[in-house]
Amino acid sequence: MAPTLRVTLIKPGTIVPELHYGPYSFYWWIISNENETLFPIRLGQQTKVCFNEVDFILTIQTGSGNNKLMPMYCCQSGLHVVTEPSSTKAISTAYKNRFNTSTRYSDYQAMGWNDKNILETLKQDIQHIPITVNVENCIIFIYGIGTSSREKWRYAGSGFQSSLLHMYERKQSIFVSRIEEKKCIVEIYRESALIKQxxxxxxxxxxxKTGQLKKFTGTQLYGLDNPITKNLIQQHQTQCTLNDWNDEYILERLFDYHVKRRTLANANWKYFFTSWVKTENPIIELEPALHAIYPKGYEFSERELSA
Structure with missing residues (x-):
């Protein structure tokens, strides 16, 4: 029986967009045992585990060469340093080197990923949490959401990205499906490099065009047919950033969702936003700005102003 493991979080590590929201992002998220949602494997996360009164320091790093986009685990205890593709193997090897006997701990135990307090720290400063959907035995990892007015794209748009693992030329590869402006793109990665587009x-x-997974449609392999994805896209359509203010489709969706039932339908809300984005001062006086797009003498209710 393995001795009791005491885990202390030394550093939470960081979220790196190229890793956590890039082609190899599938490997940088892990399912929580607590609620089955994903949480990040943060670059630089460092934990101290102690057993037999000896400290072992585990640090998440990136690999090198063909594994430069993959997480690696460095375990150090005294002069003993081991780097492996899993924390389980790293700590087991370091333990054996130190005590000349074997033990085994899961990744969750060694990294503190079954500790609620540590998990809460690791979930901070996350841009968004990816999701996974299944298409029979294929797991589609959706790590980017973008929207558009294109019904045949299931209203996904530029910025939408998903990936799946599949064999290509008899070797395990990552297939990335993404949308960029008016194009749909599939890229194949292997050994941290793009090999086909x-x-x-x-x-x-x-x-x-890929000639792969022919029993499924591209819409399915993008993950766009899944109800979870559809709901996520719909939620995204009711949000916008400053860059979206020139997109009339997005503004109309936002107006319909947040404002339409609370105010005059013929108010020129597009003018309100385009005028605001052109001003040098990001702060405006709300009521005077609204008077410019409403009939003279119109009185605003609290319900409208809160919209």
Whole structure:
């Protein structure tokens, strides 16, 4: 029986967009045992584990060469240093080197990923949490959401990104499906490098060009047919950033969702936003600005102003 493991979080590590929201992001998130949602494997996370009154320091690093986009685990105890692709193997090897006997701990135990307090710290400063959906035995990892007015794209748009693992040329590869402006793109990665790219106007078209997973449609392989994805896109359509203020489709969706039922339908809200974005001062006086797009003498209710 393995001795009791005491874990202390030394450093929470950082979220790195190229890793956590890039082609290899699938490897940088892990499912929580607590509620089955994903949480990040943060670069630089460092924990101290202690057993037999001896400290072992575990640090998450990136690999090198063909593994430069993959997480690696460095375990150090005194002069003993071991780096492995899993924390389980790293700490087991370091333990054996130190005590000349074997033990085994799961990744969750060694990294503190089953500790609620540590998990709460690791979940901070996250841009958004990816999701996974299943298409039969394929796991689609959706790590980027973008929206558009294109019904045939299931209203996904530029910025949408998903990935799946599949064999290509008899080797395990990562297939990244993404949307960039008016193009659908599928990219194949292996050993931390892009080896093939396909472009098309539609998800079905671009996946057909790959010649892979022919029993599924491209829409399915993008993950766009799944109800979870559809709901996520719909939620995203009711939010916007400053860059979206020139997108009339997004503004109309926001107006319909937040304002339409609370105010005059013919108010020129597009003018309100485009005028605001052109001003040098990011702070405006709300009521005078609203008077410019409403009929003269119109009185605003609290309900409208809160919209």
């Amino acid at each position: 396909f472009k098309g106007a539609m998800p079905d078209e671009v996946w057909e």
